[in-house]
Amino acid sequence: MKKLVYDLINKINIPEISFADVRFTSTDSQEIYFEKGELKHFVSKTDAIAVGIRVLINGCWGFAGTTDLSKYSLEKMMKKAIENARTGSKFRKEKVTFEPLKPIVDSYFFKPEEDPFLMDESEKIEFHKKIARKLTKNDKIIHSYVYSEFYRQYKIYANTEGTFVDSLVYDSLPMMYVLASNGKEAMNRTYPGSMNGRRGGFEIIRKVKMEDNTEKIIEEAIKLLDAPRIEEEKADIIIGSGHLALQLHESVGHATEADRIFGKEISYAGKTFIKPSMLGNFKYGSEIVNIYSDSTDPGGMGFHLVDDEGTPGRKVDIIKNGILLDQQTSRECAPQLGLKPSSNMKASFADDYPLVRMTNFCLAPGKGSLEDLIKSTEHGYFIDFTKTWSIDDNRNNFQFTTEIGWRIENGEIKNIVKEPTYYGITPEFWNACDAICGPEEWEFQGTFHCGKGEPGQSMHLSHGVAPARFKNITVNIRV
Amino acid sequence: MSFRDDLAQICEEYPELKFDFRFMEWETDFCRFYQSQINYNISKTSFILYADIYKGKKSYGFSLVNPTKNLLTEKIEEVKEIIDQLPEDPDFVDIEDDLTKSEEKEKINNIEKVSLEKKISILSQIAEAVKPFHFNIFGTFIANYQTVFMVNSNGLNKKEISSPIMLQLKAVHEETEVTVLESFGGENFDTFDLDLFIKNLMMKVKAADKKIIDVEPGEYEVILAPRCIGEYFDYLEGSMSAASLDAGRSFFEGKLNKQVFPSTISLVDDPTEPGMIRRSYNYDGHVYKKVVLIENGVFRNFLVNNYYSHKLRMKKTGGIGASLVMKPGEKSLEEMISGIKYGLYISNLHYMNFINQKETSLTGLTRDGTFLIENGEITSVVNNLRFTEKISDILNSITEIENKTYVVPMSSNYGNFNIYTMKMPHVKVKKFKISSSTKTI
Numbered sequence: 020m021k022k023l024v025y026d027l028i029n030k031i032n033i034p035e036i037s038f039a040d041v042r043f044t045s046t047d048s049q050e051i052y053f054e055k056g057e058l059k060h061f062v063s064k065t066d067a068i069a070v071g072i073r074v075l076i077n078g079c080w081g082f083a084g085t086t087d088l089s090k091y092s093l094e095k096m097m098k099k100a101i102e103n104a105r106t107g108s109k110f111r112k113e114k115v116t117f118e119p120l121k122p123i124v125d126s127y128f129f130k131p132e133e134d135p136f137l138m139d140e141s142e143k144i145e146f147h148k149k150i151a152r153k154l155t156k157n158d159k160i161i162h163s164y165v166y167s168e169f170y171r172q173y174k175i176y177a178n179t180e181g182t183f184v185d186s187l188v189y190d191s192l193p194m195m196y197v198l199a200s201n202g203k204e205a206m207n208r209t210y211p212g213s214m215n216g217r218r219g220g221f222e223i224i225r226k227v228k229m230e231d232n233t234e235k236i237i238e239e240a241i242k243l244l245d246a247p248r249i250e251e252e253k254a255d256i257i258i259g260s261g262h263l264a265l266q267l268h269e270s271v272g273h274a275t276e277a278d279r280i281f282g283k284e285i286s287y288a289g290k291t292f293i294k295p296s297m298l299g300n301f302k303y304g305s306e307i308v309n310i311y312s313d314s315t316d317p318g319g320m321g322f323h324l325v326d327d328e329g330t331p332g333r334k335v336d337i338i339k340n341g342i343l344l345d346q347q348t349s350r351e352c353a354p355q356l357g358l359k360p361s362s363n364m365k366a367s368f369a370d371d372y373p374l375v376r377m378t379n380f381c382l383a384p385g386k387g388s389l390e391d392l393i394k395s396t397e398h399g400y401f402i403d404f405t406k407t408w409s410i411d412d413n414r415n416n417f418q419f420t421t422e423i424g425w426r427i428e429n430g431e432i433k434n435i436v437k438e439p440t441y442y443g444i445t446p447e448f449w450n451a452c453d454a455i456c457g458p459e460e461w462e463f464q465g466t467f468h469c470g471k472g473e474p475g476q477s478m479h480l481s482h483g484v485a486p487a488r489f490k491n492i493t494v495n496i497r498v
Numbered sequence: 499m500s501f502r503d504d505l506a507q508i509c510e511e512y513p514e515l516k517f518d519f520r521f522m523e524w525e526t527d528f529c530r531f532y533q534s535q536i537n538y539n540i541s542k543t544s545f546i547l548y549a550d551i552y553k554g555k556k557s558y559g560f561s562l563v564n565p566t567k568n569l570l571t572e573k574i575e576e577v578k579e580i581i582d583q584l585p586e587d588p589d590f591v592d593i594e595d596d597l598t599k600s601e602e603k604e605k606i607n608n609i610e611k612v613s614l615e616k617k618i619s620i621l622s623q624i625a626e627a628v629k630p631f632h633f634n635i636f637g638t639f640i641a642n643y644q645t646v647f648m649v650n651s652n653g654l655n656k657k658e659i660s661s662p663i664m665l666q667l668k669a670v671h672e673e674t675e676v677t678v679l680e681s682f683g684g685e686n687f688d689t690f691d692l693d694l695f696i697k698n699l700m701m702k703v704k705a706a707d708k709k710i711i712d713v714e715p716g717e718y719e720v721i722l723a724p725r726c727i728g729e730y731f732d733y734l735e736g737s738m739s740a741a742s743l744d745a746g747r748s749f750f751e752g753k754l755n756k757q758v759f760p761s762t763i764s765l766v767d768d769p770t771e772p773g774m775i776r777r778s779y780n781y782d783g784h785v786y787k788k789v790v791l792i793e794n795g796v797f798r799n800f801l802v803n804n805y806y807s808h809k810l811r812m813k814k815t816g817g818i819g820a821s822l823v824m825k826p827g828e829k830s831l832e833e834m835i836s837g838i839k840y841g842l843y844i845s846n847l848h849y850m851n852f853i854n855q856k857e858t859s860l861t862g863l864t865r866d867g868t869f870l871i872e873n874g875e876i877t878s879v880v881n882n883l884r885f886t887e888k889i890s891d892i893l894n895s896i897t898e899i900e901n902k903t904y905v906v907p908m909s910s911n912y913g914n915f916n917i918y919t920m921k922m923p924h925v926k927v928k929k930f931k932i933s934s935s936t937k938t939i
Binding site for chain 2: 141
């Protein structure tokens with residue numbers, strides 16, 4: 020395939036085109052899904068190939084992609100990309116321009132500890148079957164499932180500046196769910212929660228120890244049926260890593276995607292409350308809040324040697340000591356903000372158009388263990404496991420519900436509470452952060468399903484976080 | 499011999515197995531624009547086969563990109579090695595056996611009919627119209643062309659062609675960022691009336707040229723635009739499926755043939771309704787037929803596919819909820835607005851998510867134009883607002899329904915950018931709970 024990509028990039032390198040890149044992906048995936056103890060889906064996609072060409076002509080982007088690698092199809096794709104850019108430039112006021120980058124020629128091949136695509140299928144099935152059967156062992160559990168997803172993608176990226184990089188990565192995602200009912204209402208628990216994607220192979224599925232946690236989530240789901248709700252108007256909340264990753268994702272990650280500043284996502288994903296004038300001075304969070312984008316960390320699913328427009332992987336401080344410094348950018352929008360491209364342009368597959376995307380978007384650790392943090396909390400709630408999430412068009416007003424919460428009194432965990440729901444305004448919320456746990460609690464969370472763009476793309480990305488506390492948060496939301 | 503014929507032949511070549519094939523040839527031309535200029539133009543094609551193989555109650559599924567008979571045969575041989583190792587699904591009985599066909603007629607390819615040049619010409623005219631009012635246009639102009647072949651071992655052999663087209667356009671004020679939305683969607687672009695589209699958009703642009711205010715949380719009388727009530731029904735439709743009933747998540751569990759909403763509310767899933775994007779089959783290949791969901795407030799039918807018809811012993815309905823149509827009421831929009839002393843007009847919704855699906859409780863936000871109504875007139879633009887509500891409470895609080903309906907195009911966005919339509923009127927809701935303001939437009 021390298022030759023195919025070489026040939027395409029050489030062929031497209033014509034004077035009319037000021038920049039072009041070609042991507043090729045071959046993706047394998049597999050899903051195992053047991054419901055109520057029975058195998059319902061065992062599905063695989065093998066060698067799903069795609070190729071895409073992006074060209075810049077007269078300051079306008081054109082793109083075409085296909086899954087068909089026949090000569091006729093590739094010729095047609097090149098012509099389409101050129102025609103899309105050439106015709107599109109007639110309705111373009113500001114011409115897209117950016118600085119050239121030094122070419123990079125390199126390779127990266129991730130090796131999982133246990134390759135799910137080489138394992139015996141019956142071993143994977145038996146592993147999940149045991150868990151699935153355990154999830155059904157209580158009459159109050161009316162629905163349950165366990166599933167895992169495995170993903171492997173080989174990618175080649177090449178551009179007209181001479182960059183040529185290929186890579187191979189593996190990601191895995193485990194999940195289990197129970198729904199308990201008392202005939203009047205139903206409450207669910209999941210494990211390991213919705214930020215459950217990780218870089219790696221089957222070892223990821225083993226590490227989360229789903230089987231050891233089946234009884235715990237069954238018990239908690241049943242207890243939630245009779246648990247009280249939070250009654251007070253405002254309270255201090257400690258957010259566990261799984262849910263905090265989503266809080267970070269929605270209220271900082273998406274908010275600091277620079278394409279939103281320019282309105283490029285208004286039609287679907289939305290805008291951002293951030294304005295260019297805020298860079299370097301806006302107090303986004305309290306002084307302990309340090310947030311960065313780091314595509315150089317191979318531990319996360321956002322690692323790459325170059326992004327999908329040839330920018331080398333970078334670590335960028337987005338928020339330093341609470342102050343907004345930088346954005347996640349493309350080569351096109353970085354200079355418009357006086358910034359250096361942050362290496363955040365990514366596409367899910369080669370026939371998808373690259374967009375400004377989170378890679379490894381992280382909250383830097385503070386100090387101390389979760390146990391210490393709970394001990395230092397006089398009254399509040401420890402909440403985790405996302406149930407509902409919603410944030411406005413400008414990433415300013417959010418509301419989250421978690422599956423479960425634990426009341427804290429005088430530094431000790433007391434009873435559980437059902438469906439804890441809190442609401443906030445993004446900068447007010449991050450300015451209310453008074454403690455973040457230390458490196459011993461910091462770990463990568465992640466998702467396979469970050470949606471953005473039209474046609475929509477689902478991105479794999481990671482968030483490094485440690486549990487954190489937020490003071491005096493509105494928790495009195497009632498339906 | 500076509501690949502469709504190959505699929506039928508394979509069904510015969512392996513009598514010990516049962517196959518359920520779905521082969522898709524898909525193409526899209528996707529124009530995305532912002533700030534009254536092109537963002538990017540995308541053209542994509544894909545060829546993909548989805549296959550489920552059954553041996554008794556055991557099954558294995560896979561997909562193949564650019565499939566050929568040889569590739570498929572190789573894969574089947576691999577699956578034969580695996581399938582015996584798999585546990586059975588005791589709930590599986592058989593694959594789809596509805597052999598009824600819809601008419602296989604060719605459809606106009608809107609990718610060819612509406613070229614990028616033509617799209618740009620239309621967008622330029624709209625951009626010029628809003629420019630004097632300091633608005634820019636943002637959005638998407640999409641055409642798809644898709645052929646789907648459904649072939650299975652029960653003799654099902656069907657073909658469906660679709661070519662939906664959609665223009666989703668937002669006009670955004672250069673300084674205030676006040677946004678209004680206008681859209682077109684369907685299969686016949688000859689019905690697109692540019693002058694009317696601009697006229698409707700300009701009415702909204704002019705309404706948006708008002709002072710911006712905030713409102714306090716609380717209960718409001720509101721007018722929901724057709725898109726909003728359509729979205730609520732879209733979310734509620736999830737509770738109308740047999741799958742959600744089986745999963746213990748359905749609001750309608752135990753409510754079949756019971757009065758659940760006011761008698762003024764009737765809802766059908768009807769792909770034959772004029773002006774709608776018409777689909778011929780559901781995902782199993784069953785003919786997609788009209789299904790009455792809510793009749794005069796009474797819940798009448800779950801949407802039941804092949805698998806759950808066997809599992810739950812319910813009759814297959816063939817509906818998939820992709821063509822929802824609400825029965826209009828008796829009032830004009832003007833009459834509905836004029837009767838409100840202090841309330842809101844909500845144009846569009848954003849980022850809704852269930853808190854508890856069975857209870858229909860959810861949260862979400864308003865978007866693309868929220869307006870204050872005072873003494874029967876729209877007087878101000880309101881910041882986007884958050885609501886935390888039960889859909890069932892919203893529907894039970896509907897007091898008036900407009901006497902006409904509008905085709906509302908929607909898209910599932912992911913995968914093959916499936917565009918579908920619904921037909922909805924404006925509705926008036928007596929008590930609508932606003933839980934907070936976003937303090938932004």
